[in-house]
Amino acid sequence: MPLFLGGEQNHVKLNVIENQMKQEKIAVIGSGNWGSVSAKLVAENALSCPYYHDEVRMWVYEEILPSGEKLTDVINNTHENVKYLPNINLGLNVVADPELHNAVKDATMLIFVTPHQFVEGICKRLQGNVRHDAKAISLIKGMEVKKDGPCMISSLITEILGIECCVLMGANIANEIALEKFSEATIGYRDDKKAAEKWGELFSKSYFHVNIVNDVEGVELCGTLKNIVAIAAGLVDGLQMGNNTKAAIMRIGLREMRVFSKLIFPSVRDSTFFESCGVADVITTCLGGRNRKVAEAFARHDGQRSFDELEAELLQGQKLQGVSTAAEIFEVLKARKWEEQFPLFTTVHKIATGILPVNAVVKYSEHAPRMVVEAAAQYY
Ligand SMILES: NC(=O)c1ccc[n+]([C@@H]2O[C@H](COP(=O)([O-])OP(=O)(O)OC[C@H]3O[C@@H](n4cnc5c(N)ncnc54)[C@H](O)[C@@H]3O)[C@@H](O)[C@H]2O)c1
Numbered sequence: 280m281p282l283f284l285g286g287e288q289n290h291v292k293l294n295v296i297e298n299q300m301k302q303e304k305i306a307v308i309g310s311g312n313w314g315s316v317s318a319k320l321v322a323e324n325a326l327s328c329p330y331y332h333d334e335v336r337m338w339v340y341e342e343i344l345p346s347g348e349k350l351t352d353v354i355n356n357t358h359e360n361v362k363y364l365p366n367i368n369l370g371l372n373v374v375a376d377p378e379l380h381n382a383v384k385d386a387t388m389l390i391f392v393t394p395h396q397f398v399e400g401i402c403k404r405l406q407g408n409v410r411h412d413a414k415a416i417s418l419i420k421g422m423e424v425k426k427d428g429p430c431m432i433s434s435l436i437t438e439i440l441g442i443e444c445c446v447l448m449g450a451n452i453a454n455e456i457a458l459e460k461f462s463e464a465t466i467g468y469r470d471d472k473k474a475a476e477k478w479g480e481l482f483s484k485s486y487f488h489v490n491i492v493n494d495v496e497g498v499e500l501c502g503t504l505k506n507i508v509a510i511a512a513g514l515v516d517g518l519q520m521g522n523n524t525k526a527a528i529m530r531i532g533l534r535e536m537r538v539f540s541k542l543i544f545p546s547v548r549d550s551t552f553f554e555s556c557g558v559a560d561v562i563t564t565c566l567g568g569r570n571r572k573v574a575e576a577f578a579r580h581d582g583q584r585s586f587d588e589l590e591a592e593l594l595q596g597q598k599l600q601g602v603s604t605a606a607e608i609f610e611v612l613k614a615r616k617w618e619e620q621f622p623l624f625t626t627v628h629k630i631a632t633g634i635l636p637v638n639a640v641v642k643y644s645e646h647a648p649r650m651v652v653e654a655a656a657q658y659y
């Protein structure tokens with residue numbers, strides 16, 4: 280809000296001073312369900328903090344709505360993302376921008392929040408077009424697998440853009456946060472603690488509590504791997520196996536998440552799995568997430584309708600991350616001959632691709648505790 284002490288000249292002068300104080304400019308890259316909620320959240324805080332520009336630019340992958348209008352025009356006219364977050368006011372200071380380079384122009388704080396399969400292409404388009412002193416954070420749950428092994432999305436952003444990248448993950452079903460229901464989240468950082476604290480300040484609200492940990496890989500792997508567990512939980516829901524089976528899947532899944540993470544990055548901390556990004560995200564995603572929902576439908580159709588088809592029908596443009604993540608993790612497991620040590624991850628991938636029947640999720644999970652304990656033995 281402009282400072283105003285009276286008199287037209289003073290008003291102009293104070294506006295100039297105020298704009299000089301506003302050193303930080305925020306851009307949100309992504310505008311899906313979580314992308315829109317995170318833009319709303321940081322835009323509220325930007326308004327109340329003197330060193331942020333009021334305006335938050337949100338890059339929108341442009342599309343034409345059934346009404347014939349452009350999604351960006353509708354967002355800017357109504358302040359609502361009618362496709363990905365209907366009935367929620369994003370705030371007057373969220374500006375939708377279909378031009379990627381324009382959206383990040385002069386931005387000092389870059390928030391990456393697209394489905395993981397699009398981020399590499401986006402970063403390549405941004406190469407040489409972001410400020411060298413910009414800070415980044417990734418809210419993206421997913422990973423890439425390269426020739427030499429797994430590559431976390433935060434590392435991809437750092438490698439392509441040459442800027443350090445924190446991560447924010449947690450038990451964060453976007454629609455609930457949009458309604459300002461209480462949630463927690465975890466920020467992970469590698470070296471730049473100050474940047475992590477700044478991100479913590481920008482995201483914190485009375486209804487959104489953020490904890491900061493020095494374990495970027497642990498936090499990001501939790502957010503990534505829980506989506507495979509959510510697919511398994513949806514399958515047992517579709518098979519109507521009941522709560523005990525689902526709890527068993529969640530426990531086995533959490534164990535595989537921990538063992539896999541520590542095999543890939545020995546620095547990953549056990550304590551991270553007790554943060555919001557760990558056990559809490561496994562619980563919320565297995566109870567109410569989109570991966571769970573589509574996997575339940577897949578099981579009810581006994582695997583006769585594909586995940587792609589069900590995703591399009593049930594999510595209307597929103598994207599699942601669990602099926603592609605299971606395929607990416609399976610590539611790593613196969614290359615390292617670890618399939619047997621990760622029966623849940625392996626089985627989810629084989630069911631999703633039609634190699635195993637849906638009920639294999641229960642059959643193979645029966646063997647899981649022994650195998651995962653064997654794989655985990657080196658950590659006891
Ligand atoms: N929705 C949630 O509750 C939630 C919560 C926490 C984390 N996340 C994570 O946030 C990330 C983003 O998810 P979301 O929920 O904001 O998105 P979404 O699944 O709701 O929407 C999909 C988005 O992808 C865009 N898109 C489609 N094709 C594209 C292309 N070719 N290039 C670029 N963009 C394209 C669409 O325009 C849309 O904005 C994911 O990694 C997800 O796991 C989601």
Ligand SMILES: O=P(O)(O)OC[C@H](O)CO
Pocket residue numbers: 420449450451452453509560563564567568569570571599600
């Ligand atoms: O709806 P999902 O399955 O993508 O999960 C959403 C969030 O990641 C839950 O924290």
